[in-house]
Amino acid sequence: MTDFFANFLNPEKRLFIGYLISAAFIALIWLRIAQKKPLTEIVSGFFSTNVWFSKSALADYKLMVLNQFFIKLLAPILIGQLALTIFIFENMHLLFSRPSASIPVWMVMLIFTLVLFILDDFSRYLLHRLMHRIPLLWRFHKAHHSATNLTPLTVLRTHPIEAVLFSLRAIIVHSLCLGVCFFFFAESVSLIEIFGSSMFVVIFHSLGSNLRHSHVNLSYWSWLEKILVSPAQHQLHHSINPKHYDCNFGAVLAIWDSIGGSCIVSEKNQDIKFGLKDQSDNAHKLKNLIIGS
Amino acid sequence: MFNKRLTAKAVPLTVVLGSAILISSSAFARSNLYADFPITLKDYSGSATTSVSYKGQMARHALESSLKKLISKGDMSAMQSYYSGDDANRAIIAPATKGDFVIKQSTIGELSNKNLSGKTYKGLIPGWPGNMTGPEVAAFMFEKAANVDGGYDAAHAMDYTQLVSKFLMGAVTYNQAVDNYLDEKLEADNKPNNKPYKDGAAYTGKEHVWDEAFGYFGAPAHTLTISAQDVYNIAKQKDIAAADYNYDGKVDLSNEMAFGHAYYASSYDKGGKTTYLHDIVGAYMDGRDLITSVNGRALSDSERDELKGYAQTIKTNWEKVIAESVFKYAGSTYKDMMKIEAIIESGGDVSKEWRTYSKHWGELKGFALALQVAGKDMGETSVKLNRLIGFSPLLLGNTQVTGIDSNGEYVQSDAETWGGYMVHMLKVQNLMVDEFGVVARSNDMTAGLSELVQSLGAKSSAEND
Numbered sequence: 043m044t045d046f047f048a049n050f051l052n053p054e055k056r057l058f059i060g061y062l063i064s065a066a067f068i069a070l071i072w073l074r075i076a077q078k079k080p081l082t083e084i085v086s087g088f089f090s091t092n093v094w095f096s097k098s099a100l101a102d103y104k105l106m107v108l109n110q111f112f113i114k115l116l117a118p119i120l121i122g123q124l125a126l127t128i129f130i131f132e133n134m135h136l137l138f139s140r141p142s143a144s145i146p147v148w149m150v151m152l153i154f155t156l157v158l159f160i161l162d163d164f165s166r167y168l169l170h171r172l173m174h175r176i177p178l179l180w181r182f183h184k185a186h187h188s189a190t191n192l193t194p195l196t197v198l199r200t201h202p203i204e205a206v207l208f209s210l211r212a213i214i215v216h217s218l219c220l221g222v223c224f225f226f227f228a229e230s231v232s233l234i235e236i237f238g239s240s241m242f243v244v245i246f247h248s249l250g251s252n253l254r255h256s257h258v259n260l261s262y263w264s265w266l267e268k269i270l271v272s273p274a275q276h277q278l279h280h281s282i283n284p285k286h287y288d289c290n291f292g293a294v295l296a297i298w299d300s301i302g303g304s305c306i307v308s309e310k311n312q313d314i315k316f317g318l319k320d321q322s323d324n325a326h327k328l329k330n331l332i333i334g335s
Numbered sequence: 336m337f338n339k340r341l342t343a344k345a346v347p348l349t350v351v352l353g354s355a356i357l358i359s360s361s362a363f364a365r366s367n368l369y370a371d372f373p374i375t376l377k378d379y380s381g382s383a384t385t386s387v388s389y390k391g392q393m394a395r396h397a398l399e400s401s402l403k404k405l406i407s408k409g410d411m412s413a414m415q416s417y418y419s420g421d422d423a424n425r426a427i428i429a430p431a432t433k434g435d436f437v438i439k440q441s442t443i444g445e446l447s448n449k450n451l452s453g454k455t456y457k458g459l460i461p462g463w464p465g466n467m468t469g470p471e472v473a474a475f476m477f478e479k480a481a482n483v484d485g486g487y488d489a490a491h492a493m494d495y496t497q498l499v500s501k502f503l504m505g506a507v508t509y510n511q512a513v514d515n516y517l518d519e520k521l522e523a524d525n526k527p528n529n530k531p532y533k534d535g536a537a538y539t540g541k542e543h544v545w546d547e548a549f550g551y552f553g554a555p556a557h558t559l560t561i562s563a564q565d566v567y568n569i570a571k572q573k574d575i576a577a578a579d580y581n582y583d584g585k586v587d588l589s590n591e592m593a594f595g596h597a598y599y600a601s602s603y604d605k606g607g608k609t610t611y612l613h614d615i616v617g618a619y620m621d622g623r624d625l626i627t628s629v630n631g632r633a634l635s636d637s638e639r640d641e642l643k644g645y646a647q648t649i650k651t652n653w654e655k656v657i658a659e660s661v662f663k664y665a666g667s668t669y670k671d672m673m674k675i676e677a678i679i680e681s682g683g684d685v686s687k688e689w690r691t692y693s694k695h696w697g698e699l700k701g702f703a704l705a706l707q708v709a710g711k712d713m714g715e716t717s718v719k720l721n722r723l724i725g726f727s728p729l730l731l732g733n734t735q736v737t738g739i740d741s742n743g744e745y746v747q748s749d750a751e752t753w754g755g756y757m758v759h760m761l762k763v764q765n766l767m768v769d770e771f772g773v774v775a776r777s778n779d780m781t782a783g784l785s786e787l788v789q790s791l792g793a794k795s796s797a798e799n800d
Contacts, residue, residue, distance in 0.1 A: 056798060140673050141677065142674055143677065197798050198799070213793045
């Protein structure tokens, strides 16, 4: 259970209590000032039992709990991370000469933090795109897309196999970054951190990343939505409407979608229906989420 | 008597503390001085007052240290004299008096008139080209050293001072201790404890076997009374107070000096992560206490088993000390290669760094050879180690010595890339960790990386996008 609560207490996690509060605050401002909704409607929307106790949300919770146990099985994969990092570090010797001149630590930190962020974000985009485009992978990923209500907890509505794939992705990206950066910068490598997490991760989550999985359609200017994915854009990604299929795969940066031709900017006051076409309520049953219907 | 410190300093204290010490010490307490063990041999009628004797081993340490100095002078006859000669008047060139660090003996004969050749491991030395025995490798290295300036062959990056000194530390002292005295000489019918080691000796068979093994390690007799840092300072001739246990103002090479592997053990232990020196000397002390306690009768099978247990502690830790040295100098060699590569890329002169690279590789190779002369089959570990290091450092132009021709000249062939050989050094470090469990890990080239993976590596998560 400690792992379960760590989701809410660890600033590396999107569901960290601080990020949930900041998201609620941003939502409040957006709905009150931009959309001029009455305060009572906003507050009752936040706590609507129709959302939090919907079949869709209950399915989120079941998968959350199941994944807590499943994640434990990933421990051996994480141990392999050091071996992979050393393998990459060693192979760098065959491609480049290892510099001995040192550059300032602050610059190394900036480079490492930036490279890790960009590579991490790109690999998320790529794997996410593959989860949609490859039929076998879609069978796992559709467990996430069968959500008909979006709440911040929907971020953990993940098929266990997809959790494995995303963990493997993280290991490869971290190993690559650490192996390559250690080769060039040795012990100077470190992360610019806020509350013990990457600066970029904290900024992204503090600025309302939790609203991606919500009914708060916070959008950005069109030009900005081609660079950064807005919550409203991610909601389009969850849309039941075929014209929105396979769009906005990005996590933080929309640049990858812009390059890949999958970027769709949000519409003003869009009202999106979430889920899969023709799905029944049975889609929210744990059995169907895991082995398909 | 060695233990003058007790009489000189502690007499007033004994009045106060004497009874407390008597009460607190049990019959099984470990001695803390490897000296003054009584004569237990039945029917001994000579004039000796103690059964401890290992001056011959200390003479060999002095011969090795002196030989190291001679190699850089390139005098073949001097090298041979110290390696295989029998002149009792050979001067102890090292360690010699340095400031207030006064050395008591000045000739080998004052310790014991010995040589090294008769005690060099005669098995195959697999990490050296030419299918040679230990004495043949030594002779080959002397000849090569005599033909180049200062015992240093820049063209092949061979530093014979380091190669010979580290190789002989293995092939003489380590091999004699672990492959002879702590091995077959612990058997019941080999040098039994109820007979003198040799006719007229003041010590039993097993007492002397154990003492000789202790002598080869090179630790001061009072090691258990001082710290690893003290022993390190003694070897570096920096601390007369730590060395001069009997307060005669001189350092007695027969029992107060630190040599060879004991010095390297102290160098790792002073970092605080390991206790090789005191574990090894402690096991020697326990073994000697056990032998003394049976008072001149033959050891029973269970007593010999206990003794073999102490011997195993010594062997395991001693092997680790050598593996730590291989680890350390693989790291030094790697660093030197980084520097050389950077200088070459900027068009500079690498001769100074090349000298250092050769020196560190010589230490690496010497210790790697030493590791393999314990008289046991190291199997695949040996093969890996010798392939990774090769017969020479990687030379400019990415060639390496791959053999010796019929005239005794090195043969060079294309080898690894520069980066590829640096990876070999990393793999040597990994091998020492995996096979020997080294802990001190000086010059660990991937330590920072392990820490980074721990702190910044990926964590498992079921988060979707």
